[in-house]
Amino acid sequence: MIWFKKDILSNGEESKSVKVPVGLWVKCEHCGEIIYKKEAERNLDVCPKCNYHFRISALARINIVVDEGTFVEHDPLLEPVDGLDFKDLKKYKDRIKASQKETGLKDSLVSGEGLIGGQRAMLAAFDFSFMGGSMGSVVGEKIARMVERAVEAGCGVVIFSSSGGARMQESILSLMQMAKTSAALAKLKEAGLPYISVLTDPTMGGVTASFAMLGDVIVAEPRALVGFAGPRVIAETIRQKLPEGFQRAEYLLEHGMIDMIVERKMMKETLSRLLAMLAEKQG
Amino acid sequence: MVYRHWLEFEKPVEEIEKKIEELKAFQSEGPSRHADEIAKLEKKAKNLLKDIYSRLTPSQVTQVARHPDRPYTLDYIQNIFEDFMELHGDRCFKDDPAIVGGIARLEGAPVLVLGQQKGRNTKDKVLRNFGMPHPEGYRKALRLMELAERFRRPIFTFIDTPGAYPGIGAEERGQSEAIATNLMAMSRLKVPIVTTVIGEGGSGGALAIGVADRVLMMEFSTYSVISPEGCAAILWKDGTKADLAAKALKIEAEELLKMGVVDKVVKEPVGGAHREPDAAYKNLKSALISSLKELSPLGQEDLIEARYKKFRGMGVFSEPKRY
Numbered sequence: 166m167i168w169f170k171k172d173i174l175s176n177g178e179e180s181k182s183v184k185v186p187v188g189l190w191v192k193c194e195h196c197g198e199i200i201y202k203k204e205a206e207r208n209l210d211v212c213p214k215c216n217y218h219f220r221i222s223a224l225a226r227i228n229i230v231v232d233e234g235t236f237v238e239h240d241p242l243l244e245p246v247d248g249l250d251f252k253d254l255k256k257y258k259d260r261i262k263a264s265q266k267e268t269g270l271k272d273s274l275v276s277g278e279g280l281i282g283g284q285r286a287m288l289a290a291f292d293f294s295f296m297g298g299s300m301g302s303v304v305g306e307k308i309a310r311m312v313e314r315a316v317e318a319g320c321g322v323v324i325f326s327s328s329g330g331a332r333m334q335e336s337i338l339s340l341m342q343m344a345k346t347s348a349a350l351a352k353l354k355e356a357g358l359p360y361i362s363v364l365t366d367p368t369m370g371g372v373t374a375s376f377a378m379l380g381d382v383i384v385a386e387p388r389a390l391v392g393f394a395g396p397r398v399i400a401e402t403i404r405q406k407l408p409e410g411f412q413r414a415e416y417l418l419e420h421g422m423i424d425m426i427v428e429r430k431m432m433k434e435t436l437s438r439l440l441a442m443l444a445e446k447q448g
Numbered sequence: 449m450v451y452r453h454w455l456e457f458e459k460p461v462e463e464i465e466k467k468i469e470e471l472k473a474f475q476s477e478g479p480s481r482h483a484d485e486i487a488k489l490e491k492k493a494k495n496l497l498k499d500i501y502s503r504l505t506p507s508q509v510t511q512v513a514r515h516p517d518r519p520y521t522l523d524y525i526q527n528i529f530e531d532f533m534e535l536h537g538d539r540c541f542k543d544d545p546a547i548v549g550g551i552a553r554l555e556g557a558p559v560l561v562l563g564q565q566k567g568r569n570t571k572d573k574v575l576r577n578f579g580m581p582h583p584e585g586y587r588k589a590l591r592l593m594e595l596a597e598r599f600r601r602p603i604f605t606f607i608d609t610p611g612a613y614p615g616i617g618a619e620e621r622g623q624s625e626a627i628a629t630n631l632m633a634m635s636r637l638k639v640p641i642v643t644t645v646i647g648e649g650g651s652g653g654a655l656a657i658g659v660a661d662r663v664l665m666m667e668f669s670t671y672s673v674i675s676p677e678g679c680a681a682i683l684w685k686d687g688t689k690a691d692l693a694a695k696a697l698k699i700e701a702e703e704l705l706k707m708g709v710v711d712k713v714v715k716e717p718v719g720g721a722h723r724e725p726d727a728a729y730k731n732l733k734s735a736l737i738s739s740l741k742e743l744s745p746l747g748q749e750d751l752i753e754a755r756y757k758k759f760r761g762m763g764v765f766s767e768p769k770r771y
Binding site: 240242243244245246248249251252253254301302303305306309331333334335336337338339340341342343344345347348349350351352354355370371373374375376377378379392393394398399402403405407408411412420421422 | 612614615616618619620621622623624625627628629631632633635636651652655656658659671672673674678679682683684685692693696697698699704707709755756759760762763764765766767768769
């Protein structure tokens with residue numbers, strides 16, 4: 166930290182406490198490297214030192230893969246409601262409001278359609294910063310609608326998952342979104358249209374145990390944590406140390422659970438090639 | 449009758465039952481010296497039990513749903529169906545004893561039955577892994593349901609699990625994939641499916657055999673996205689707040705009926721299914737028969753479309769109109 170202090174003091178600032186400009190630097194959660202934020206952004210929010218893929222917003226994720234100017238958001242007005250009058254330490258209503266204010270989103274999923282390297286697709290991305298990317302009725306409804314639209318339009322589906330699982334504040338209704346989304350995907354499958362599931366850090370619980378693991382092709386970002394039960398719950402249940410790399414993308418690949426690990430900079434090209442090879446009309 | 453397991457909130461009834469036992473022991477001395485008093489106490493005990501069970505809190509319902517004497521899947525199968533033949537294995541890895549299934553007859557007609565199975569004694573509990581299936585259990589369930597579809601047999605599933613097992617092997621072999629695949633496949637099966645939650649309906653591990661045309665629930669069973677203890681640990685950051693979580697989650701049959709997640713609540717005898725299992729079997733049997741009757745007239749396509757619409761319509765949200 167010493168050099169840091171000197172650097173700023175040498176600017177001739179007189180204030181006693183050292184003010185580090187907020188938001189200019191980010192710390193890599195994996196290797197601890199301090200990175201200039203602009204540099205991280207240029208690198209698609211991937212650590213230049215250790216290649217750790219940071220969690221990014223839904224819109225950033227969409228922007229990385231769609232052809233410029235082609236994305237149209239669908240169902241932007243869908244909003245969660247507190248159907249159960251749920252209250253834990255805070256009211257669900259207040260949690261919704263706070264998350265909406267903080268993220269500028271209505272709920273944890275942004276969906277729409279666009280071109281990915283020229284390939285038309287319905288696509289959606291989770292925003293983990295909205296209540297841990299949890300899935301409630303809005304997420305389930307958006308996914309069911311996008312899949313139904315894909316069947317109608319005859320195009321593929323791409324979903325970027327990043328979620329702690331079902332949203333407890335919507336209780337059984339969030340559980341039922343697992344059935345609803347999986348049933349919609351069954352229709353897509355019958356229509357012979359491709360669904361590519363992209364697992365990003367972290368994808369857990371009810372999201373993994375429904376649409377996230379149902380991709381015709383399942384892609385994951387490097388080191389993404391993906392599982393049904395959280396590592397802490399498993400460690401507490403079995404009272405054992407978990408194996409090295411457990412539930413990471415590389416571990417899943419080794420165990421035959423996913424098709425490939427794709428770095429963020431290669432994501433657009435990969436998706437576009439996959440969609441073309443699976444959806445292209447022949448003869 | 450003396451029960452082995454009394455729940456904390458049943459203590460006042462237990463005390464009266466104890467008194468009755470004592471009086472009965474005295475009876476051997478002289479004929480019916482206490483007969484009047486015994487009859488009076490028995491009536492009192494029954495009324496008290498009825499009263500207690502009419503006002504159970506959500507966390508008390510959870511205790512009844514998990515009661516160690518409660519009928520389990522195999523009890524219902526053996527007492528409702530005839531000619532049960534158990535079928536084993538997922539044809540990939542192993543047979544998971546936490547899920548049982550097979551072919552049987554309901555009033556003479558061949559059907560497929562399956563469900564999570566809990567163990568009665570310590571050895572059996574371990575064998576059944578406390579009713580927590582591994583992926584191979586869900587894959588066995590799907591194999592059996594697809595078998596039923598090929599032979600045009602209706603499917604009856606019974607849910608009774610704390611949840612899918614959270615373990616290393618379960619994750620390595622694709623617990624999520626197995627559950628997800630069942631959800632997708634069940635939504636398109638061409639035969640009628642009737643599910644009954646008979647005890648604990650624990651999250652995705654329960655739903656994985658529960659995407660059905662009719663979802664029934666025994667009166668004192670529960671169905672939830674997470675256990676009250678798990679929910680309390682996460683949202684209250686205190687696992688002992690399970691009472692509050694149970695209430696907030698609305699996990700009881702009547703609440704779920706109101707939300708449209710459950711189609712019918714099946715009455716249990718006073719004091720829970722374990723007190724008079726025969727009454728519970730009888731009630732469920734007639735509910736299963738009438739549910740199947742409702743579905744029988746539907747053609748395959750209508751059946752699948754109705755099932756799709758049923759789950760498609762679940763959830764609450766708002767969508768203001770654009771101006």
